[in-house]
Amino acid sequence: MFKLESHWVLRGDVAILSDNNQLKLIAEDGIKNIKSHNSAIAKLLYLLSTTGVVLEIEKEPEGSLLRKLKEANLIHTAPPCGMTPLQSVQWSWNEAVAPNQEMSQQLYNSSIVIVGCGGTGSLVAQSLAGSGVGSFVLIDFDKVSMSNLNRQFVFGAQDIGQYKADILAQRLMENQKVVKTKSIILEITSSRQLARLATGANLIICCADEPKGAIQDYVANAALKAGTSALFGAVGINNGTLGPLLREKPSFQAYLRWIREVHSVCKKIIIPARFPSNGITNSIVANLMAWEALQYLAKIGPSKIDACILSLDFRSFELTKKQVFK
Template identity: 85%
Template sequence: MLKKESPWVLRGDVVVLSDGDQLKLIAENGIKSIKPHNSDIAKLLHLLSTTGVVQELDNESEGSLIRKLKDANLIHAAPPCGMTPLQTIQWSWNEAVAPNQKISQQLKNSLIVVVGCGGTGSLVAQSLAGSGIGSFVLIDFDKVSINNLNRQFVFGVQDIGQYKADILAQRLMLNQKVVEAKSIISEITSSRQLAKLAKGADLIICCADEPKGAIQSYVANAAVQAGTSALFGAVGINNGIIGPLLKNRSSFQAYLRWIREVQSVCKKIIVPARFPSNGITNSIIANLMAW
């Protein structure tokens, strides 16, 4: 909901060029030309790109520059007073992606459960925390080892031998200033167990591959029991899998039917694939999942 008086600022990805008798505003989603180009318009755009301009939008005519810029999604509400520099950056990014939908507050109030805090899960959590997610439950039973360091960049050699979930929780609270990051050192062995851990969550993200052939069904069934959504992802050598994102009962039922089919095929496997991965594939898949 827009306030009658709000400070508006130019989106951070907008470049303003002077081209003869017109100005061109170039953004990711296209070019908007303003004609005629005069000093008053240039001054207004400069203010919008720095301190912001307070406007009563209800009093702005349909043909005014501010109204045109707003309708073209080239300006957004300025960050509220009292935000930290990190929160200000998060606010500006979220407003550019989804203007006037109070996304920053929604993200801050969200609780995300990440199952598996290795190469993909740790990067998903970092990206979501950087976007403003407020709370996490991080579930993993594994410890950091030397062979993790080619792809699990939240960890360093000083962390070898420590639990991944503990280290990731510390990093999110220290670096991204999340409200809460609770680490749970446990292997998921049933959907009932996970449903209890995910109580009140807005989303469960599955980035784990253990126990093999079972973790996906545990996550899907737990999400149904907890009344939340579930997102899955996995990586290979040169590719990966994003999704599915399950949000309603019919999608969960279809996914669980597919899982049962996969499990019947897996029973015939003599030598399983190992799927070594590195930071490139992990980063691509993890950040697309976060997006």
């Protein structure tokens, strides 16, 4: 879809400072000094911050300013022609995060299955759709109720009584201009059932928490059967859990052994715990999950939750490693 432009522009987080006849480029990762300030350099930097300039790297002389800026990842290709304003914003952010790594194209081509479209699932979907992920399969059997509206912000009072997956799919198409959404009104009761629905997906994200232990088992086994990866997370009252992100068979097997132990304990519970949810804490966990999913899909950076679970204390914001599956 995305045909690269020949124009290059200054990265969005770069500010330019003139200090004692020296130009300094200030970015989040530090300060880059440039040779003495002159009108030619000032004009070039102005063009880079507005319309962009044509850069043919093989024709640029060694040591040229444009070459140095590219090598320092301070400039990136301009958004391709024909993009909507939404896609242009996505492109510029993606290029600032991972210059020249075709991140926008990878996200656009990605397909995600989200199991559970409530407090975390709806927010994960919105954040990933807003980042440019192109295709979603949304699975949930629940309907919107008044008690959801303190945290499930994609829904409104007018949606009460309608299926969450249907409304979420509609919103992603309308607001984030997602290429493809499919809502499935279904309670997952087996891994085989879910594996069929996840065929061709790049990632299954489990945002459901019931039945405890069983749904995690179904998702992990379905990912194995479908030949894809799986990401998990959950929200309590004072703590949230992130992960694991499962990619390799040994990690899946270790996780499944652990989750079956959890499930066996859950079967002995007479009165289950009920965790009231809050939009603030749900949003924190959902967006950390979305960030991990985005990095995985775009192939940028190592995951902090690769084959492990992290516990997040909301009050101290401390992350501690809770379980490892290797």
